[in-house]
Amino acid sequence: MIKREWIHAWLLLLPALVLLFGFTHIPAVQTFIDSFWSTPRGRRPSTFVGWDNYARMTADPVFLRVMTNNLIYAAITIPASIAISLWMALFVHRRIMGLGFLRMAYFTPTVLPLIAVANIWLFFYLPGFGLFDQIRGLFGLRPVNWIGQPSTALYSITAVTVWNQAGFFMIFFLAALQTIPENLREAAALEGTSRWTFFWRVTWPLIMPTTLFVSVNATINAFRMVDHVFVMTQGGPNNASALLLYYIYDQGFRFWDTAYAATLTVVMVVILAIIGIGQFFLLDRRVHYR
């Protein structure tokens, strides 16, 4: 009888397990193993090469370039997204005219697929008659090839990311703000607390769990969101806007150097794990959970 129940239990779990192992766990383990083997090519089978792939990586100037790019990209998108989304949430967390419309407007970029967003921004960035250059033209400034020159390509991509995800994070901040009882603000008002003081002494500490959650998400996104790179720059010019995941895709599916792609993937997962765990433990002590 008991055995039968167990069989039923496993059968019910089976579809989920197959998907989970087939698409997550086995590939992950396989990737880790592959990073220590060479890429099979033609009649040359894969051979065990130990740390060779990792050694190659540290000497790879393009890898260093994309790592630097990705760090700059993360260093801007994470704080900028958090700051802008929190500011938007504070702005729409009150009774003002057209509140529903404003909230929707802020949230719209998130609803659009990143590919579509990238295409819209591509028009904004067009040299000469794109939105930005038309505005610059009004002031008599000369056109700029925003995504075509190495000095601005990465920052152009960065702006799109912030625009795309800030609205999403705003929803979390808005929800967090709405859990703060109104009478805390009233009690503080009776004491003569300024809006600024109230934000730093009460609101900010109380929404800290949400800020932590959002910052972890923003970090993951900084390494995960590369759709717009495909549409807008393909990592160019001269790898100026290439990010780590984009480079992995290039190596794995354009050059079919699967072993090297696996090595890069392991590095990315390790970086993400360290940052994620670090954020959690470092901030957790300063976060107030009710």
Add this chain to the structure above:
Amino acid sequence: MAMNAMTSIDEQIAIAAAGLRLEGVRKAYDTAVALDNVTIDIPAGAFTVLLGPSGCGKSTLLRLIAGLDRPTSGKILLGGNDITRKPPAERDLSMVFQSYALFPHLTVAENIIFGLRVRRVDKAERWERLNRVARMMGLDGLLDRRPNQLSGGQQQRVALARAVISERPVCLMDEPLSNLDAKLRAEMRVEIRDLQQRLGLTMVYVTHDQVEAMTMADHIVVMNQGRVEQVARPRELYAAPETTFCARFIGTPPMNLISARDLPAYRHLPEGSLVGVRPEDMIVDGEGVEAVVEGVEYLGADQLIAARIGAAKIIVRQPARTGAPDAKVRLSWPAEATHLFDADGRRLH
């Protein structure tokens, strides 16, 4: 010895009391009028209770006094100064909220001195005042705790301490005891009343509980549907309710109101008049008005007899040792225990 310590603490918190005056205060929302032409005096250093059923406007009135809302029209004066347009912080009053409004991420000590810190009171003075108030409120050992580590009664004390430490002459309280259990509520009633008297605070206390109002208040302001029904001392309110609303609202069970038509002795009164008699003033004996007994509720010391005079349902309170009444009884009451109300519900003198 303990008493001496108490008095010396009290002397250090010297508060100059100030009275409040509301003149023709009205608060209207888009769809409803919450307060209509409220004019009352709230004397300095006294305990004033705003009493009424939920939705009567008593909390709205308190929020207007606090400055959390603005009246549609009318004036609010504190110690003779017009504060109608002043922001809450400049009104020289403190407030205790129904949910206490403690900051969950701050310790008890930080919660209590929050206002002093915001107002940049010198650090040494801050701690001195904190120690004094904490000792007075019995919070000495709890200063490092967070609100979620405290019982309901302790949270209530922290909220009170935060109001007291501000040393402001007027303290507003919005149903502060409604989240406590019955035993604690009885204790806190005594404690709050005691605190108000020791510090000479002008207290404005909102409640829907007549027991709180009767036991704590110097003055009770009875409110109904945005209007003031009566302002009186608890004894006056019970002895001479000005309106049928007050008569029905105060007393457990409330005053019996019998249509004058049903009582031969009062048939001469105009149509719609009501005769009120407190349940404990009615006497069951051989003479008086005939009543049909419908049930008896035994309470231990007393019993409540539910009966009917004509169409009016009434309750008679009598000592339980009297025993069960007959199916039909005759009821009488002394002339001085009779309250007469006109058709509009106003007391006839």
